[in-house]
Amino acid sequence: MDAGEYLETAVRDVLTAPEARLDDRIGYAALLLAVTGALEEADRLVTQWQSRTERPVTALAPDPVxxxxxxxxxxxxxxxPEWASGLSPLDLDAEERAHTASLRKPVSDLDGVLPPGPIAQVVQHVAPSRPDRVRTALADGDLESWASLTGPHPDVATLAATRALAPALVAGADPLGLRDWAPACAGALVAALHERYPADLGSWPDLVGHILRLRGTGALPPPASEASIRSAELRLGVELPEDHRDFLRTCDGLPADVVFPRLLGTADLRAENGVVVLADPAVLLLSAGHVVEVDPVLGTSVHSSFRAALVKHATLLAQAS
Known part of the structure; x- marks a missing residue:
């Protein structure tokens, strides 16, 4: 399996494909992540899909397998996991018997050639048949052989449905060798979901509330008073942009999270070398009306406004959530 090619196609489908195709992509990707042992990434992807689309989780498991x-x-x-509450419980013993029978079922090169009907049924009975080597490997519990025989689009549903192998998959057997790639895969698909289904972030309380929900943290910090905003401006010797004032009116600073530094409140804003430091550490700077973000890894970027910087932050946080 070419992981890079797969992810490029999957992201494109999440962004542009009809919803049924999108759901199929997310359902397959979640199982792919799960069989690598990346269960948290699978949960993250499905949870974000639910949050963005509000569709029932049964759309990700539309067939018995x-x-x-x-x-x-x-x-x-x-x-x-919590997201799976909408999936009906199954009789696992009965499902195991049915699955084992399907793995051992012979196949013919003529399968699928003819449309369903009486002629196809006759041909099915008389055509030469043979074991399916990929499915036989699963029936034999041979993950290594399965991985070597599977094609560019591995049937991860049939793999995961093999009861005897599921514990090894959950424990991290990772037959496809994709465990290190799993976080990047989940992150890219989550970002694509957020791009296709953007949250309504029209007001500052909406934007800050969205960030707090992504963080999984508590209530909105208290706002700054007009007097404290004006006092900060007098101390700094500059008038803050209106969108930054609106942020402070919504909350007087925000603590740090996994992808963003602490955003300073009115009491901590400071001026250094002609710029206003907006964060601690000093990676967000206000200069000439623009917000400059200094990232030691990704380099320096310039945002048109403080709000634009926080919208980018929300997107990155969604990928990490």
Whole structure:
């Protein structure tokens, strides 16, 4: 499996494909992440898909094999994540018997050649058949052989639905060798979901509230008073841009999170070398009406406004959530 090519196509579909195709992409990707042992990444992707689309989780398991796959993974991990409450419980013993029979079922090179009907049924009975080597590897519990035989689009649903193998998958067997790639995959797909279904961030309380929800933290910090904003401006010797004043009127600073520094409140704003330091550490600077972001890894970028910097922050935080 070419992980880079797969992810490029998957992101494109999440951004532009019809919703049914998008759901199929997310459902496959979530199972792909799960069979690498990246269960938290799978949960993150599905949770973000639910949040953005508000569609029922059954859309990610539209057929018996995918539903069975999730059921076996839930058993192996010892419980269901919160997002899976909408999936119906299954009789795992019955599902295991049905799945084992399907893995051992012979196949023919003529399967799928003819449209369904009486002629196809006759041909199916008389055509030469053979074991399916990929499915036989799963039935034999041979993950290494399965990985070597599977094609560019591995059938991860059938893999995960194999009850005897699910514990090894959950434990990190990672037959496709994609574990290190999993966070980047989940992050890219989550970012694409947020681009396709942007949150309504029209007001400052909406934007800050969205950031706090992504962080999973508590209530909105208290706002700054007009007097404290004006006092800060007098101390700094500059008039703050109106959007930064609106931020301070919404909350007098924000603590740091996994992708952003602490945003300073009115009491901590300071001027250094002709610029206003907006964050601690000093990676956000106000200069000539623009917000300059200094990233030691990604370099320096200039935002048209303080709000633009926070919108970017919300996007990055969504990828990390």
């Amino acid at each position: 995918r539903a069975r796959a999730w059921a076996m993974l839930f058993e192996a991990r010892g419980g269901r």
